Amino acid sequence: MNPIEHIAQQFAAQNYKLTSQREAIVQVLLDNEKDHLSVEEVYMIVKHSYPHLGLATVYRTLELLTELHIVEKMNFGDGVARYDLRGDEQAHMHHHLICNVCGKLEEIKDDWLVDLESRLEREYGFTVTDHRLDFKGSYNSCKSTGCKKDKECKAVS
Amino acid sequence: MNPIEHIAQQFAAQNYKLTSQREAIVQVLLDNEKDHLSVEEVYMIVKHSYPHLGLATVYRTLELLTELHIVEKMNFGDGVARYDLRGDEQAHMHHHLICNVCGKLEEIKDDWLVDLESRLEREYGFTVTDHRLDFKGSYNSCKSTGCKKDKECKAVS
DNA sequence: TGCTTATTTCGTAACGATTACTAATTATCA
DNA sequence: TGATAATTAGTAATCGTTACGAAATAAGCA
Incomplete structure (x- = not known):
């Protein structure tokens, strides 16, 4: 099943329709899966x-996609909400590196926190449903080469 | 040296004055060290x-305190910036538990991420200067007793 | 002390992201 | 087809935040 069909099913399961507008928006997210687009950028x-x-409609659709847990709404402190498609299995494996020098935002998928989460369960009686882990700092290559000029770097702030 | 004096020094070191207004704001933060106050709440x-x-003035002062790294500006997705006094040594030991049931926000100080940060250094060539780790979920006690009525619980959203 | 200049504050207007609202459009289904 | 519900478009309103000009305060110096 392709991604659009899968999402259509999630809509139908909650009695929402995947209209042509909503589909167009979802397609933009699929086409830019690596980015964390703002509403304005999606628009x-x-x-x-x-x-x-x-x-x-973009605002409403992204809000709906968030409710359906198809995308994750995030805030990196630049004053706009950003949205990221997320696969069901990735909820606990989704972290960020944010470079102070060039502003690049790298996504890391790894299961670094499963131990911590079971520890929270044991020691704090707290069941984790989601987490957020962002690291700020700088790439060593950035510091040495002045990566600000690198076109690959997309600032978020 | 008491906290106010210490902060006065940090102001002086950067050629800023600790005016009576700024001191009043800092005192509010000290008196509510456990909370993460918004600008409106401080006001x-x-x-x-x-x-x-x-x-x-509250906006400007909190902005200045952020620049001086006396407070940390945070965003928990409820549409307002929140500020937290932070000791110099706590930068890498400052995490949050956010309860979906009652909205309570608990602060945890522990050095859970030092291993991960050295791993980022090695494997990604990324030097971490700061991080942010928030867990969302629910306290088991909340789920069973309906903690929404608990006055201790302060919602952030 | 008085004068000058820089800093800070105050009140409010402006701004920008988001939400709310109304009318128009489209889909659903009896 | 016709009635009802869902969705969209466009824009006004809202709300947190920032910018601005004038007034107040502090610092430097003759």
């Missing part, structure tokens, strides 16, 4: 395939 | 000791 991109789509 | 509290203090 600009989706306009290419769906010129008449309204900004409020 | 409401500081009015008791300094009725004429303006909202913009």
Whole structure:
């Protein structure tokens, strides 16, 4: 089953319709899976395939996708909400490196925290459903080569 | 040296003055060290000791305290910035538990991530200067007793 | 002490992201 | 088809935050 079909099923399961507008927005997220797009960015991109789509619809759709746990809403302190598609299995394996020099945001998928989470269960009586782990710092290569000019670097702040 | 004096030194070291308004704001933070106050909350509290203090001054002062690394600015997804005094040594030992049931926010000080951070250094060539680790989930006691009525629980969202 | 200059504060206007609202459009289904 | 519900578009309103100009306060110096 391709990703769109899978998402369509998740919509149907909760009695929501995957309209053409919503599908266009989801497609933008799929096409930019590596990024953490803001509403405005999604809006600009989706306009290419769906010129008449309204900004409020992007807000509403991303909110709905968040409720359905198809995307994760995040905030990196730059004043705008950012959204990230997330596979069901990745909830506990999704971390970030944020470079102070170039602003690049790298996503890391690893199961670093499972031990900690079972420890929270034991020692704090706290059952973890989700977590967030961001590291701020700098790539050693950035510090030496002045990576600010690198076009690959996309600042988030 | 008491905390206010220590902070006064940090101000002086960067050629800023610890005015009476700034001192009143810092005192509010010291008095509520366990909480993560928003600007509006600081504003409401500081009015008791300094009725004429303006909202913009609270914004400016908290911004300045952030620059001086005396407080940490955080965002828990409830649409407002929150601020937390932080000791110099705590940068890498400062995590959160956020309860989905009652909204309580618990602060945990532990050195859980030092191993991970040295691993990032080795495997990613990334030097960590700061991190953020939030766990969302629920206290087992909350789930069973309906902790929403507990006055200790302070919602953040 | 007085004068000058820089810093800080105050109140409010402006800004930008987000939400709310109304009318229009589209889908559902009896 | 016709009635009802869901969705969208466009825009006004809201809310947290920032910017701005004028007034107040502090610092430097003759």
